[in-house]
Amino acid sequence: MTFAGIIPPLCTPFHDDFSVDTGSLRRTIRFLLGAGVHGVFVLGSSGEGAFLPDAHRRAVVETAVDEVAGRVPVLVGCIDMTTLRVAEHVAAAEAAGADAVVVTAPYYTRTHVAEVERHFRLLHERTALPLFAYDIPVAVHTKLDCDMLLRLAADGVIAGLKDSSGDEAGFRHVLLGRHDRGLDGFVVFTGSELVTDAALAMGADGAVPGLANIDPHGYVAIFDHVRDGSVEAARKEQERLVRLFAITSVASQTRMGGSSAALGAFKAAMRMRGVIDNAVLAPPQVPLNGEELAGIQDKLVEAGLL
Template identity: 75%
Template sequence: MPKFAGIIPPLCTPFHDDFTVDTVSFRRHVESQLDAGVHGVFVLGSSSEVAFQTDTQRRVTIETAVAQAAGRVPVLVGCIDMTTLRVAEHIKTAEALGADGIVVTAPYYTRTHPAEIERHFRLLRETTSLPIFAYDIPVAVHSKLDGGMLLRLAEEGVIEGLKDSSGDEAGFRLVLQGKRERGLDRFAVFTGSELLVDTALALGADGAVPGLANVDPVGYVLIYDHFRSGNAHAARREQERLLKLFAITEVAPPGRMGRGSAGLGAFKAAMKMRGFVDNAVMAPPQIALDDDELLRIKEKLAEAGLL
């Protein structure tokens, strides 16, 4: 069995009005996730607004999550930056602060060749003994991780896991097939989709890293538990309920703000409405939801039985 499995939510980072990390709210949010039965937490990913955080904010985010988890579940830390040397510095910080594993994307901003992306992961393997998860998110880094490369790196022990947020379901399935055919039982493969967790588990995924779990962690744990107990119908029913809830990310029109602002703004607003955090502030230059949009989110939470 993989060392990592189950539901590992990518936690949003709550901020004060001055954009410092709200550690009191963050501790409460981590605890609410643990109370829901999640199997780990992932900080400094896309849902954590890692691209907007300063090094100081990143350090506080890691420190707070590790302290609150207190060894009860593993803490994965995103070490995400443009180049290998910058990522290596983040890895040193994550190691020093007690991370249980790190999550790394392909390099970005610079135009990289597949051979350079592979070299990136191999060089980082030399810098740390922590498990490395490859994070496939081409919408953010503009490079799709090659499935053959991922399997090769897993076979050689360079990476121990994958978070697939590529949206390429066929490619994801091929990686799972390759994992099975090569006997890579300890290679932990996770979907980053909120909407296909039951399907991914049926295909052989080890778990999921769903952003919507910031709002409803219990629902995603139920999907995993139902699947593990052999109740595919119950897992599908819970997934379809969460499919409707995910509509909160679409209340803001694309003509008014980016999809990142709309999605993360919805998550944070819903977290505040549920009492998980005190503030729904997002890092600049993201745009805040307006009163009408917040009302629609509240209505959808009520429809889902969460208020």
């Protein structure tokens, strides 16, 4: 499998009883593949992977692998608090037919860079799948060290990086270090919806933007424009998507957390576009109210998506 391009982190649709809506999940995958995405990533942050019990995770992975049917890579988030717990998720993803796994630093306990490095090395020993490091300090409270990442890449422990740190300078240091050390096989993705064009121009191999659940065509267009050297066209498309991303701040964070506001907006927009049947969030996240949903609908109309 080739890992490059636009790989959306799929939202996980639920029924009212919080069971996985596999029908809507299959429809989401068909919608994304029809837009020309280059892979799918399930059970990441947008997929609420950390909220889900093992049976739910299994249903998501098995449904995705079956629906994709080998057309593009299926990456699976294996996110948990400790190495041994993550190792079980990695084994389940491998057994279900995943093409790669995506792993954060351990969380809950405070970790040292030596412990984070050991975490990745032990997981690499336990799977034949490509292992991607996921840098998301806002969620796990640990920023992945640049030198550690490059060392793990040089040793063949990690195949790539999904950088959702928001540290653009650090992201550039990783790209520069990859070049300087000749790590051509080490794949680097941005997780940002807002600077995809800039990251690709810097040399990133692709992007994993949550907003692509709503407008995958826009992100595929950015990737194509940058690849073709059409910088201005990429910039204009990116600016349109930046405006669309404002849906994530429609809900008031005086009554809910940022995850509820952002993922609630993503799912509401997907439901309004007919991609999924229900905008239910995994508990304890809080649902959006009618006024907030109307605001999201207005922004979809402004973006030409409704």
